[in-house]
Amino acid sequence: MKYKDYYAVLGVARDATLEDIKKAYRLLAKAHHPDMSNAAGAEERFKEAAEAYGCLKNPEKRAAYDALGRVPEGQGFTPSSEWENHFASGQHDFNGLDLSDLLASLNARQQGHAFSNAPRNGQDHQDSVRVSLLNALKGCTMNFSLQGSGEGKHIEVKIPAGIRQGQKIRLRGMGGTGHNGGRNGDMFLNVELLPDPLFKSIGNDLYLELGLSPWEAVLGAEIEIPTLGGSVMLTLAPGTRSGQKLRIKGQGLPSALQQRGDQYAVVHLETPQSVSEEERLHYQALAASFTAASAAGSTSASSFDPRPNITLTLNHERHHAHPRP
Numbered sequence: 001m002k003y004k005d006y007y008a009v010l011g012v013a014r015d016a017t018l019e020d021i022k023k024a025y026r027l028l029a030k031a032h033h034p035d036m037s038n039a040a041g042a043e044e045r046f047k048e049a050a051e052a053y054g055c056l057k058n059p060e061k062r063a064a065y066d067a068l069g070r071v072p073e074g075q076g077f078t079p080s081s082e083w084e085n086h087f088a089s090g091q092h093d094f095n096g097l098d099l100s101d102l103l104a105s106l107n108a109r110q111q112g113h114a115f116s117n118a119p120r121n122g123q124d125h126q127d128s129v130r131v132s133l134l135n136a137l138k139g140c141t142m143n144f145s146l147q148g149s150g151e152g153k154h155i156e157v158k159i160p161a162g163i164r165q166g167q168k169i170r171l172r173g174m175g176g177t178g179h180n181g182g183r184n185g186d187m188f189l190n191v192e193l194l195p196d197p198l199f200k201s202i203g204n205d206l207y208l209e210l211g212l213s214p215w216e217a218v219l220g221a222e223i224e225i226p227t228l229g230g231s232v233m234l235t236l237a238p239g240t241r242s243g244q245k246l247r248i249k250g251q252g253l254p255s256a257l258q259q260r261g262d263q264y265a266v267v268h269l270e271t272p273q274s275v276s277e278e279e280r281l282h283y284q285a286l287a288a289s290f291t292a293a294s295a296a297g298s299t300s301a302s303s304f305d306p307r308p309n310i311t312l313t314l315n316h317e318r319h320h321a322h323p324r325p
Contacts, residue, residue, distance in 0.1 A: 003071035004099050006052035014066070018057065025053040122176030122185035129157065129169065129189040133196045133206075136163050137228050137253060146174060146187065157189065162254035165201075167191045198226060204261025205252045211270040212240065227251040227263055234265060242269045 007014050010024040030036060032046040055061045071077050129144060139161030146153045157169065168188045175185025199206040208225065216223070220238035224231050229251060236246070245264045252261025275283065290304050305311055 002099065003068075003073065003077055004048075004052070005073050006055055006065065008073065009048050009052040010056070021053065021056050025049055025057075118180060119182035120179045121182040122178040124185040124188060125175040126188045126190065128192050129159075130192045130194050131159055131163060132194045133199055133201060133253070134228055135159055136191075136193055137161065139163070144189070159191075162258055163191050164204075164253065164256070165191060165193045199228070199263075201253060204255045206261070206263040207245075208263060208265050210234075210246070210265040210267050212236070212242075212267055214269060214271065217241070217267070217269055225265055228253075240267055242267055 007016070010016075010021060010028065012020050012024050016024075028049040029046060032039075032042040032049065034043045034046065055065055068077075068079060127146075129142065131140075131142075135142075136159070140159045142157050142159055144155055144157040146155060155171075155174070157171070159169070163169075168190055171187040171189065173184040174187035178184050193201060199208055201207075206228070210223070210225065212221075212223075216236060217240045218238065220240070221236045223234050223236060225234050225248075227248060232248060232251070234246060234248065240246075244267045246267065248263040248265065250260050251263035254260050272279070
């Protein structure tokens, strides 16, 4: 590679101070900058000055450059093995490099060595934890098996009361291991609410399927139903319909503001699958009573039609039917 006398390029002594080097570079840069000078070779002299300044302003690069010794300007040379061992830390092929490339690669290796020894924090890890609705509401402590770098380690995880679907629980220092004094990463547990045999959660509200007998729906009733906070008595008005949603305020899951949603009892009618002979007679009498009232065109409360839309359509078709020839 060809030697360049950076001190001669800047016009300073080899023992020049950093301030002297800066001052010399500023003068040369101003004189030869392509925007300031149209003289032949100005741009080349500007680049040489920038290269020399880039080396001599850096203490590590300047020390490595000075250690090369004094070589006549433009003469080819190869750094000694002693220089390699001290500055380059190993054997390198210097063929094809110029002096600026050599010093730039030295600086990159020094920066890489410094980076490798710098403190590095461990990576954050993620996992999921499945929580029942009751434990999500009241809070609990669960045993959890760590994955990743902490695989096989069992810890106790506190589930705070009011935790919600999709929230994250942060376990500080339970992630990847830090290096060179860096801190360990964290473990983030994504909360998933388990399906419940009784309740279906939609947002902060809970839904409970409530089966009613025909007489409970007709006559009304007081029914004890479960909630996550314990059982409550629900009053059904006479004439409760299948599909109605009966609201129990404040018995749902907490929101982000810790305000609880509601619970809804969704009504559906259940009919007996088998009846005794006496019960069958009662049902037949009830059916006859309603059928007679309907046939008579009664408008009383006992005139009951469970299929009014179908009845209306059939009556309309009969009224407009053409007589047969």
